[in-house]
Every structure is written in C-alpha cells, then in structure tokens.
Amino acid sequence: MGLREDKKDRTRTQLLEAGLDLIHKRGFEATTVADIAAAVGVSPRTLLRYFPTKEDVIVSWVQDGMTIIREELEERLKSEPPVVALLASARAMLAVFEEKSRFFLAIETAIRSNRSISARKEQMIAELIDEVARILASPDRPCRLPGVVAYTVSGTVFALIRATISSWVEGREGMSLPDIFDQAATVVHFETNGTE
Incomplete structure (x- = not known):
C-alpha cells in the first residue's frame, strides 16, 4: 500500500471513529455530517467522498464484518468442509468484534436506535x-453443499450470529462473543462432513 492509500485509509478510520464517538454521545439524529468532519x-465534502450519507458511516462497519466472513470463508473452503469453514468464519468475525468491543457495541447501539439503518x-x-x-453450493467447488442445504446452513449460521450479537449487546451472557456463538450453536446439529 502506497503513502496515498495509507493516508486515505487513516482518514477513513478517523472519520469512522469520530462519527461513532459523536453518535454515541449525541445520538444519530443530533449528529451532523459537518460535526463528524469538523x-x-x-471538510464535509471530504467526508462525503468517503461516505455518501451519514448512515454509511455506520453501515460501512457492517460491510467490514461481512468482508471478514466472506474472505475467511473463501480461504477456509480450500481445506475445510463447507459447514466447518462457515462456522469458523463466523467465529473469526466475532473475534474481531470482541477485540474492538467498545467500538462495535457502540455501532450496534447506533444501528438499533435508527430504523432506517437497522x-x-x-x-x-x-x-x-x-x-x-451460493458460495457453499458452487459447482466449482470440489466440496459443495446441495442448494437447499447451503441456504439452510447459511441462514442458520447468520441467525446464530444475530442471536449472539443481540445477547452480547444486552450484556446477558458475560462471555466472549465466540463463546456465546458456540453456546448458541449447540442447539443446532450440523452435518459437518455432508457434501455432494
């Protein structure tokens, strides 16, 4: 990564952190693009080059979490069965959330406070x-799941992620995110080696 890309990445991170901090302190509606930029x-114009709307400041972190799962899954599918790879990818994303827990708790709180962002x-x-x-069922993969199974597994794992994050945000469990996820996953029996 060159100097220009480093500077852009730093600016993006600063804007995200400032936006989240202000939204956490003032609330989403009371925080303006101008406040975050300042x-x-x-300038507000600079902020809008990175994030077309104020909502994008928040949902960009959702996108980052999704990127973690997607990249982790692609890598793990090279050597692991599909279900094992997806469960491990979910844990990897949750571990990143855990590392930056204050930050991600604030993001989840901001998301929950605004219907359009939610x-x-x-x-x-x-x-x-x-x-x-689609990735799990791809015919290009030597180890693939049948379509309906892939959709069921994907939906189930994301339901587990949603339940895990909800429980964590509400402070009910007193455990790490990956541990909450593993506890939630015990109620579901996954066939971890079933492939076509």
Whole structure:
C-alpha cells in the first residue's frame, strides 16, 4: 500500500471513529455530517467522498464484518468442509468484534436506535446470506453443499450470529462473543462432513 492509500485509509478510520464517538454521545439524529468532519479537521465534502450519507458511516462497519466472513470463508473452503469453514468464519468475525468491543457495541447501539439503518443492515445481511449460500453450493467447488442445504446452513449460521450479537449487546451472557456463538450453536446439529 502506497503513502496515498495509507493516508486515505487513516482518514477513513478517523472519520469512522469520530462519527461513532459523536453518535454515541449525541445520538444519530443530533449528529451532523459537518460535526463528524469538523472532529477530524476535514471538510464535509471530504467526508462525503468517503461516505455518501451519514448512515454509511455506520453501515460501512457492517460491510467490514461481512468482508471478514466472506474472505475467511473463501480461504477456509480450500481445506475445510463447507459447514466447518462457515462456522469458523463466523467465529473469526466475532473475534474481531470482541477485540474492538467498545467500538462495535457502540455501532450496534447506533444501528438499533435508527430504523432506517437497522433495515439497511438487515437487507445487507439477507444479501450476504444468499451470497454465502451460493458460495457453499458452487459447482466449482470440489466440496459443495446441495442448494437447499447451503441456504439452510447459511441462514442458520447468520441467525446464530444475530442471536449472539443481540445477547452480547444486552450484556446477558458475560462471555466472549465466540463463546456465546458456540453456546448458541449447540442447539443446532450440523452435518459437518455432508457434501455432494
């Protein structure tokens, strides 16, 4: 990565962190694009180059989590059965959330406080469930799941992720995110070596 890309990445991260901090303190509606830009020392126009809307500041982190799952899954599918790879990919994403728990708790709180962001997140997750199912069922993979099984597994794992994050945000479990996920997953029997 070159100097220019490093600077852009730093600016993006600063904007995200400032936006989240302000939204956490003031609430989503009371925080403006100008407030976020000023906190980082850039113009609102600069912020809008990185994030077309204020909502994008929040949902970009949802997208980042989805990227973790997608990349982890692609890598793991090279050497692991599909279900094992997807469960491990979910744990990897949750471990990243755990490492930055204050940050991600604030993001989840902001998402829950705004219906349009919450709806957008749900739409993004629905699209990812479909994408993951297509990956698991891809005929290009030597170890693949039948289509209906792939969709069932994908939907179930994302339901487990949703339940895990909800429980974590509400502070009910007192455990790490991956541990909450593993506990939730015990109620589901996955056939981890079933392939076509």
